[in-house]
């Protein structure tokens with residue numbers, strides 16, 4: 001990993017901070033000591049893992065890709081980092097990201113864009129591709145062999161999009177399964193820690209290490225999850241293909257990958273059926289009201305007094321410390337989101353935007369509940385039914401929603417195309433802020449519903465760039481998504 005970092009990181013810009021050799025050695029020695037004492041290796045002993053720059057580590061800065069938090073050193077490790085270290089993992093460094101998680105291409109970073117490692121370094125200038133965002137650094141670090149796995153965060157697709165563009169596996173677990181303690185908040189009702197690695201079983205290894213209830217996170221969910229043994233074939237499994245994901249602008253290669261994956265699943269015994277999620281189109285507008293609203297509230301604390309960059313410019317009444325610090329500390333995309341979020345939360349726009357968006361979010365969630373055979377365990381809990389994850393609800397087997405079949409998992413593309421050119425994103429009008437948001441159409445619905453979602457590489461486009469598919473499961477059905485995912489790859 002260290003060789004890969006020294007060979008490519010200066011071109012790719014995936015890792016912003018790399019642990020010192022002394023720290024790495026100390027980590028490795030500690031893992032070795034534990035081995036000697038307990039006479040057995042832990043699942044992650046000595047395994048190098050990279051951490052996104054919005055997840056706190058006590059020995060490496062946590063900048064969130066922002067000048068606002070330049071040099072910020074957290075007093076604590078995030079719970080997920082602590083769990084990794086306790087199992088012997090070695091934290092190799094902190095990865096590049098779109099500022100505070102806002103973006104889909106890793107071009108909105110104070111530390112500069114991340115290049116996609118699938119393009120040889122020598123061709124970056126002429127043909128550089130975005131690594132995807134916002135966890136672009138984590139995906140690129142995994143794809144370039146700089147670490148075995150990486151943690152990212154996924155609010156509306158930030159683990160899955162970069163995984164799709166760089167040709168690695170990216171998993172967004174069910175909301176609340178992985179602790180958010182020490183993950184710097186963007187939109188708290190959507191934020192999840194996610195995992196990137198080259199293969200599904202590697203993702204599962206890290207997931208099993210991290211999926212524990214954490215009393216330090218008030219949204220952590222203690223859910224009984226039924227383990228799913230490794231699957232031999234998929235006989236008896238029903239997979240839905242949501243027709244509304246067939247959006248305008250899906251690339252040829254993505255369409256081919258999607259239908260080849262459906263054929264492959266059927267060839268392994270699964271029954272593949274079309275399903276309808278009628279409110280899919282409303283997911284993007286709902287998300288881009290709710291996420292900025294929550295962000296404007298979460299980011300209010302960075303004012304140069306309580307937290308963050310403090311301007312040293314001369315002050316007067318027209319430019320108070322608070323305003324100059326925020327203007328200097330935040331980049332353009334973050335400022336845009338704060339403005340938008342503040343607007344939709346104003347008293348006179350609250351009912352027409354924020355409340356409407358929350359209603360749409362509920363409709364998107366309901367669409368999913370209508371197609372999955374398994375009851376949503378959160379809703380079961382609310383009605384006093386103690387269904388645990390993995391249980392089928394017999395009362396749901398007859399359709400009341402226009403969908404004639406209930407399914408176990410859903411199959412969709414992971415992105416609308418292979419990785420776009422960096423030059424297009426940075427300069428051309430084809431990638432306006434609005435277009436960047438529209439690209440999230442494949443990933444945002446699962447985020448609004450809090451569902452587990454796994455992006456897996458599946459094929460290439462004509463230029464050899466990776467494209468892939470996404471498997472979605474009912475809330476809490478993370479293990480089944482991973483088990484089926486390991487057959488698909």
Ligand code: GLN
Pocket residue numbers: 101102103104133134153154155156157158159186291437440
């Ligand atoms: N592109 C989306 C956004 O900018 C998703 C980002 C994320 O998941 N953090 O909000």
